[in-house]
Amino acid sequence: xxxxxxxxxxxxxxxxxxxxxxxxxxxxxxxxxxxxxxxxxxxxxxxxxxxxxxxxxxxxxxxxxxxxxxxxxxxxxxxxxxxxxxxxxxxxxxxxxxxxxxxxxxxxxxxxxxxxxxxxxxxxxxxxxxxxxxxxxxxxxxxxxxxxxxxxxxxxxxxxxxxxxxxxxxxxxxxxxxxxxxxxxxxxxxxxxxxxxxxxxxxxxxxxxxxxxxxxxxxxxxxxxxxxxxxxxxxxxxxxxxxxxxxxxxxxxxxxxxxxxxxxxxxxxxxxxxxxxxxxxxxxxxxxxxxxxxxxxxxxxxxxxxxxxxxxxxxxxxxxxxxxxxxxxxxxxxxxxxxxxxxxxxxxxxxxxxxxxxxxxxxxxxxxxxxxxxxxxxxxxxx
Amino acid sequence: xxxxxxxxxxxxxxxxxxxxxxxxxxxxxxxxxxxxxxxxxxxxxxxxxxxxxxxxxxxxxxxxxxxxxxxxxxxxxxxxxxxxxxxxxxxxxxxxxxxxxxxxxxxxxxxxxxxxxxxxxxxxxxxxxxxxxxxxxxxxxxxxxxxxxxxxxxxxxxxxxxxxxxxxxxxxxxxxxxxxxxxxxxxxxxxxxxxxxxxxxxxxxxxxxxxxxxxxxxxxxxxxxxxxxxxxxxxxxxxxxxxxxxxxxxxxxxxxxxxxxxxxxxxxxxxxxxxxxxxxxxxxxxxxxxxxxxxxxxxxxxxxxxxxxxxxxxxxxxxxxxxxxxxxxxxxxxxxxxxxxxxxxxxxxxxxxxxxxxxxxxxxxxxxxxxxxxxxxxxxxxx
Numbered sequence: 172x173x174x175x176x177x178x179x180x181x182x183x184x185x186x187x188x189x190x191x192x193x194x195x196x197x198x199x200x201x202x203x204x205x206x207x208x209x210x211x212x213x214x215x216x217x218x219x220x221x222x223x224x225x226x227x228x229x230x231x232x233x234x235x236x237x238x239x240x241x242x243x244x245x246x247x248x249x250x251x252x253x254x255x256x257x258x259x260x261x262x263x264x265x266x267x268x269x270x271x272x273x274x275x276x277x278x279x280x281x282x283x284x285x286x287x288x289x290x291x292x293x294x295x296x297x298x299x300x301x302x303x304x305x306x307x308x309x310x311x312x313x314x315x316x317x318x319x320x321x322x323x324x325x326x327x328x329x330x331x332x333x334x335x336x337x338x339x340x341x342x343x344x345x346x347x348x349x350x351x352x353x354x355x356x357x358x359x360x361x362x363x364x365x366x367x368x369x370x371x372x373x374x375x376x377x378x379x380x381x382x383x384x385x386x387x388x389x390x391x392x393x394x395x396x397x398x399x400x401x402x403x404x405x406x407x408x409x410x411x412x413x414x415x416x417x418x419x420x421x422x423x424x425x426x427x428x429x430x431x432x433x434x435x436x437x438x439x440x441x442x443x444x445x446x447x448x449x450x451x452x453x454x455x456x457x458x459x460x461x462x463x464x465x466x467x468x469x470x471x472x473x474x475x476x477x478x479x480x481x482x483x484x485x486x487x488x489x490x491x492x493x494x495x496x497x498x499x500x501x502x503x504x505x506x507x508x509x510x511x512x513x514x515x516x517x518x519x520x521x522x523x524x525x526x527x528x529x530x531x532x533x534x535x536x537x538x539x540x541x542x543x544x545x546x547x548x549x550x551x552x553x554x
Numbered sequence: 555x556x557x558x559x560x561x562x563x564x565x566x567x568x569x570x571x572x573x574x575x576x577x578x579x580x581x582x583x584x585x586x587x588x589x590x591x592x593x594x595x596x597x598x599x600x601x602x603x604x605x606x607x608x609x610x611x612x613x614x615x616x617x618x619x620x621x622x623x624x625x626x627x628x629x630x631x632x633x634x635x636x637x638x639x640x641x642x643x644x645x646x647x648x649x650x651x652x653x654x655x656x657x658x659x660x661x662x663x664x665x666x667x668x669x670x671x672x673x674x675x676x677x678x679x680x681x682x683x684x685x686x687x688x689x690x691x692x693x694x695x696x697x698x699x700x701x702x703x704x705x706x707x708x709x710x711x712x713x714x715x716x717x718x719x720x721x722x723x724x725x726x727x728x729x730x731x732x733x734x735x736x737x738x739x740x741x742x743x744x745x746x747x748x749x750x751x752x753x754x755x756x757x758x759x760x761x762x763x764x765x766x767x768x769x770x771x772x773x774x775x776x777x778x779x780x781x782x783x784x785x786x787x788x789x790x791x792x793x794x795x796x797x798x799x800x801x802x803x804x805x806x807x808x809x810x811x812x813x814x815x816x817x818x819x820x821x822x823x824x825x826x827x828x829x830x831x832x833x834x835x836x837x838x839x840x841x842x843x844x845x846x847x848x849x850x851x852x853x854x855x856x857x858x859x860x861x862x863x864x865x866x867x868x869x870x871x872x873x874x875x876x877x878x879x880x881x882x883x884x885x886x887x888x889x890x891x892x893x894x895x896x897x898x899x900x901x902x903x904x905x906x907x908x909x910x911x912x913x914x915x916x917x918x919x920x921x922x923x924x925x926x927x928x929x930x931x932x933x934x935x936x937x
Binding site for chain 2: 180185188191197228258356360362363384386401406411417504
């Protein structure tokens, strides 16, 4: 069986954990946490970063930092992971769901303006499959309406956006805040894990406090105060040095990992390009301002029946391909709170998307085998 | 320098992490998570347990599960870690602080009844230093007033309470819910980590959902439903299998760890018993219904000046002893919300408590050295 995902080990993970153990510091905010944070700050031009136990937790920090209160509205895509919404719901926000683009599962930027009210507090663009949203459009809208932008960059490590001025920005460095995931399915992983990126200076000192359970422990360790105490709300958002050491071993190999993953992506894409047109199946679109970080290769079936047939048959052939999100505006939890707008493209991607196996150990020969198996299944279905 | 704490490694932590890596499953809720959870359920007679990324997160789950709403009151000791309070503040609760006992930093059970109002929703006893609160008194009060009891058993693994009926209960198995910590300073550690214990059946199925980001993924994996989706609020409370594998290696050695820690505790206690009376310094008291799980050895100085002198001088002698909590009702965050009641014993322990070095690798000869050094400092101070 070819699995959908398989964690990749660079080789130094256990040695770094051993080193953390030997250092006598296994709780959070030690050497490996700082190495990982500095790496992000330097390589991806982020003012300040804080490791978290998950991307969900990073989103919850963002919701606290922007001061979400009961009734504040937050605009997020319906086609996303539940945590994008739940992090704000936990703070009392009303979620306003945006539809997906016609050409891509990411949120349709052209629909956002109409969703803004005087209660809107933030927009949370999700860079689906690591492909940038149109950040010029979103940041301009946010500025015009005094909104915060929180990039959900869970899937978007080492991906970039080129603004209309021609400047190339790492994803996660553009919004006021941004969040990354190191869940096992991500390019860089620590099993579970995440990171909060802070680009707006005003959030830096409070973020440190919220991260450390609402205490001014960070100031204490810098020698700025004598005792640390309870100064704010907060949680235990920081991961252990065991997690950070594992993560650091992965980050050191980001170039090699990204090279291989983009290679896998390109191989899939060239195997399918031009060969699926008659079946109505579409290969991914990447807007000109975005780049491909090799996070995920997906196809969009003609309809749900065709999609389910392909998923079932490819599994019978020993290959695990999977669908992805279900529109959140139609979820059991939210459907009664939704304002009734149809979000047809969120539904379309819920019903039609197929994700193919994607992990470091996948060989190009396996990619060819998966591609051919899928092409054969499609051909069998169409005839 | 003898540190205050040093993480202990049983020897199999890295091998188990390696095994988790080889299994291809590093995100949460895998084999090691189940091993750790079953261990707690069986050894400590808990209906259902869920590993969390911290004790803080387990407390946050508890606050969600009991349905804390804005304005609900929760009674907790002032002398505790901020997370005991913050977990409930995050859900909108009003914290009502209880004083410590005269003979112990734990909450004074006799003061609780007067703190209950028609808005009180829960009592959160903290088993300070692993020493049980009077759970008969607390559970009876809770039953009479229809309150939930959440044991903050952060420090209380493998500790017990003997009820007046003579039955011996593991701490964490008595309240409707309970929380444990595996922070690096705890008897059993995974650097950062925690566990939610559920003793009241009504919370089990919702707890699984909240744990998995508000989705019914657990039901999905048990084959009860075809697709999982957004059904509730929730967060990413579960730790990775990296963390769980590390923890499992520790839990397998709990008997050996507890044996050694109790030995250290007894050695400190016999070194100090009867030798500090003239200085006004007190050794710990353990009520007859409680037991000692070797979590912490502390002394209570006569006053803050004496305490600070001892801490300073013992550090100069190469030994790191430390104070502990500061009364939360006087914190920068809360003091203006406090109802003005004096909580003199919470303040007393804030000002006078001294924690001595305590970790597995500490030899009994080092315990003797630390004890003698402290006795010499006290004698020097008194003369």
